[in-house]
Structure formats: structure tokens, C-alpha cells
Amino acid sequence: MKIFLAFLQKEFWHVIRDRRSLVVLIGMPILMMLLYGFALSNEVKNSRIAILDLSKDDITRELTQRLDASRYFSVTEYIQSPTQADQLFRQGKVRAVVIFQENFQRNLLQANATAVQIIADAADTNTGSTVAFYAASVIRSYQNELQELQKLPYRIHVESQMVYNPQQESAPNFVPGVMVLILILLCSMLTAVAIVREKESGTMELILVSPARPWVMVVAKAIPFLLVGMLNVGVILMMAYTVLGLPMRGSLVLLLAECGLFVLLALSLGLLISTRTDSQQTALFISLVGLMLPSLVFSGFMFPLENMPKPLQIISNIVPTKYFFSILKSVMIKGLGFSYVWKETLVMAGMTLVLLTLAVRSFKIRLA
């Protein structure tokens, strides 16, 4: 026990004294959250649009105001003719042009039908359709309000609804993604590299020749990374909740327990890598190619698994992050309980057991 505490203290010194790594460890999740949250998002915020109002009545003014007030758009240009719209698109000044037809209000009130045209710049396909979709929904919601005032008969009302993430925000997708990446990075890659570093520097030899059991050192080594990992989970959740306004729907206890299980899984992976490699570069390379890439590709975070060819889908079944990512989404975003994620949890627990057994078996008490 005393030996364990001595090792633990030493490991904390290692982590604390390595300032550069520490900044990366603490800063990376924050940076990733900010990047994905504000810079790399594919949602539309404050897109510049132009209004071509051929009617200039109360309703078109009201609609223009609503578009401008919504957080998706800001109205930057008022134009007089469709040719101007073309020019604006060419100059890249606006993402969309909303055109209200002549006699907009009169047509609506008297003929019960009027038309609005939304022209979106689809050079960037996703943004184009998102902008059009958002603009249409702003107008539709106004229409719904009008309908409540005056009941109109025989109208087919189509309503499509996006559940769990109605605004199609990217936060519910990338927050679990960032958590997966941070935990796999910290708990496997850094643990593996830290153990191999001791092999490289010769200190492992000194520990092996001492009466201390090497696994005591390995456990002590894992603890600071585990703590930093859980700290990062906390920071990510806090940022998601406060800065990005992502609601925490599921049970926090369940979420943290699942994170704990995944951390164990990642640590076993890191340990296994460290028993098979002798240089930090190799350990880093194996972790990157063997863990980071599959985690990115096969977790469903960046690319939907359903769209992948069958062989890749089969491969994805052995990638642990796939299960963790699915659990995170279920618990965090959908607010589901344990009864919905027990299968994934079982798979992760099984993987942990297998990896840990393999790692302990190949961990050498002697040098060769």
C-alpha cells in the first residue's frame, strides 16, 4: 500500500511537471468543444439573406422582421429586382433571397393563397438546403399562428417533426463524439505511451529489479489519467450545458457509470498496447492508427454507419467506441434509462474483460 502511494505521488508529479502535455490534456477538450460548437458546425446561424419585397404590406414587414429576429438569419440586403438577387449570389453576399409576391397580404386575406419564393445558394449543398428549410419553417410557423386566428377549412396540413433534436443542432452529435475521442485518447494512448516511456528510459528495468510489483506501478500510472479523463468529462458536460445550451436529459449517475466503464476499457487497451511495444513512437503510431482512426470512422460520430458498405459495418462491430457513442447519445440526448443500453454496456464489459486478461497475460514481470 505504501509502495502504491509512493508510485501514485510519482505519477502525479510526472503529469503535473509535464506542463506542455498538461495544457494539451486540459485545453484540448475545451478547444474541441469550442471548435465543434462554433467553428465547425454545419448548422446555420446568422446567415445573411436578402429580401425582395414586391408587396410592402404589414404581413411582409412582419415576416421580414421575424426572419431577421431568428438566430438563423440576419437580413442584410433589401433589393428591388430579381436581377439584383443574381448579382448578390455571384458576389457571395447572401446565402438566400426571400421574395414576397405582389399583393401578398391582399392575396392571403382575400384569396386565401399567396406565394413566397425562397432562393438559396446551393453551391454548398447542405447549407443551401438547411437555409431553405429554416426559412420555410419561420414562415410556416407564422402561417400556423394566422390559422389559429381564422379557421380555414379543407387544408392539408403536412407536419414533419424532428424528435430529440428539433433544431438539428450539431451539439447533440458532437458532444458525445468529443467525449469518446477525449477518453480514448487519454486513457489508452497516453497510458500506453507513459508506460512505454519507462521502458525506453530504463526506469522500467529498475522497477522490475525491485521488489515492487510492476502492476502496482501500472495501476498508479492509470489513476492520474483516469482523473484527468473524468475531469474532462465534467468540463465537457458543463460546457455543453452552459455554453451550448444542450439539455441533460438522462440520469447523470448512469452517464458517469458508463463513462467509468469505457475508461476501464480504454485503459485495458492502452495496457495491451504498452505490453506489445518498446518505443514511444510505435506506441503512439499504434494508438493513432489502431484507436483514433477507427474511433473517428466507426463510432458513427462523423459518418453514419448505416451508409457504409456491409464489410465496414461488420468491422465496426469490434470497435468499442461505437457502443460507447451509442450509449452516450441514448443517455445524454434521448434521456433513456439503463434498460435501453444494457446490451451495449454488456458488450463493453465483455470487451474490457477480454482485453484486460490479454494485457495481464502478456505483461512481463521479467524482461524477456
Place this chain on the structure above:
Amino acid sequence: MIITTENLTKKFGQFTAVDQISFSVAEGEIFGFLGANGAGKTTAMRMLSGLLAPTSGRAKVVGFDVATQPEDIKRSIGYMSQRFSLYEDLTVLENIRLFGSIYGLKKVELSQKATALLEQLQFTEQRNTLVGALPLGWKQKLSFSVAMMHEPRLVFLDEPTGGVDPITRRQFWELIYAAAGRGATVFVTTHYMDEAEYCDRVSIMVDGRIAALDTPAALKVQFEARDMDEVFCASPPLLKSVPHEDFSRIPAKRILARHTRPT
């Protein structure tokens, strides 16, 4: 006898690193272990310290069998490896404390030992310096003292003075003599022939075998050499390196004359 080996052998695949060596070391002896790079010194030392399991043969170290009781051996020996291997990002005192705890020193005992050790090395002022910032010679002295902190009966030193300046080497050997004076057995590998002279007995390893083993004085007589340098060079590796001429019956001095070494 604190070390006895009997046909101790280590093979790595097809390669035989240590080939049936048999020797013994008496308690309190300073035993020099010489040999060219790759002769098998480090492998032999690792087997004796319980770090490597032997392929065949037997060895007893401090009364325990290296094949079956390595953990018992580890408790009673000190070890200093070829590469400097304290933690560079810990301070002098932190390293002392860490290794003291690993070897099971009690708290009070540990702080007394640490103070004494720092004073002996005149490191008291540097106790809070990161080890990585110390000059190599200081690191090696510290490394040795840390290896001796739990007062082992036997200490293995693997090329402890490699790359260290002559003055520090001399100080280092004073530390070794002090330890031997307290009754510890010292098992040391070295490339420096002047250091070989400091040993009670010296063995020379060639290609995994022990080619010669005796006191420095006796070896000099045996190889008709003036100093250990000549003994070392006259032992088989040089003869093997010039296979087309038969030097086996020519005295060492004349072989050396032909192969003038830079001095």
C-alpha cells in the same frame, strides 16, 4: 559464496548470449566483469539479478535460485543499470524517497537515510533540483547511492561510469570502496581497464563464455601483460578478429605491437 553459477546459459532464439558460464563470487568481494560490447555481460547480470530467466543451467544468488525465486533475490540486491535510470522529471529528494519506499524503508529511517545520503554526496543544496538538470557524473553517483539505500548484501553495477570524467570516476570508485568496506559485495561491469585494476577479481567474457578469471595481478602474469589493458586485448577477441594469421603462440606484447592502438 554469495553468487554461484553452474553452466548458466541464455539463448535468444538461435543466438546464445551467455554460454554455460560457471563461477562464484565470495561475500564482500569487488568482482569485475569485463568483455567487449555484445559479449554477454549485461545478459548474465540480468539473469543473476532475477530480471531474465535462464534458458538452462543453475545459479544461486544471495542463497536463492534465479530461476525459481527471483522475487526473493530482488529484495536483497541493489541494481544500477547501464543507462542512467532515475526519474529525470523528479527532484533528487523525490527520487530518493520513491526508491526508498519501493524497497520498504520506514518513514523515519527513510528521512535519516536521505539526509545522510545527501550529505555524503554533498548534494544537500541540490536536493530540490530536477535530476534531469544534473551533470551525468552526479546522476551516476546519485543512482549508485539510491541503489545502496536499502543496504543490500550484493549490488550489480552495469557500466556505471560510462561517459563520466576521470575525476568523477575516481569519486565513484571511492563510493564503491566505501560500500565494500561496509561489507557489501560489488559485481561491476566496465570498459575502463584502470577500473579493472581496482577489483579484487576480474573475469573476461568473450562471446558468451568466460575466457579468463583471476585477480588482476594473476591475469597480468598469465597474459604476460604490463597492465589490464593488455590483458583485455590479448584475450581471444583480438585473436579472433585477425583470423588469417595464427597468433595463438605469440605473446600478447608482440600482437599489440602490430596492432598499434590510438593512445
